Amino acid sequence: MSVKIPYAYSNGTLSVEVRLKHAADVFLVDTVNYHKYQKGERFKYYGGHYTRTPVRITVSGVGNWYLIVQGSEYEYRFY
Template sequence: MGQIPYADTNDSLSVEVHLKHAADVFLVDSINFQHYKAGRSFKYYGGHYTRTPVRISVQGAGRWYLIVHGGGQYKYRFY
């Protein structure tokens, strides 16, 4: 697993992801990121996307991780 992008927020966070191919794109909080890494079920915001760009917004303070499964290379920005 390569470097997983993340961002810290006090309130709300959005991410925009530009995909080259269809992919699963998730935003997960710290607890669910640990579940993901351990291979357990986890809660996430996002899903499977075939169109780009993908935009996901979340509410809640803390650290949020961006997980992109498949799709090859991608570009992203948090805002």
């Protein structure tokens, strides 16, 4: 079973709000770094380890942005 990774397309600026049940690592990555993440390589990301919720991350750049959450169940919304 593969895990579905949420993503959204940005034409300039994109924000995401994530509500965590537990402390977790939350990353927002572009397509190039998402492929590195999938291969287990080092990747660049926006975000980090969060112990409080909600988490808000804003990025600049055109293209798809992928939301990776490790360590907690979560709800999210892109805006």
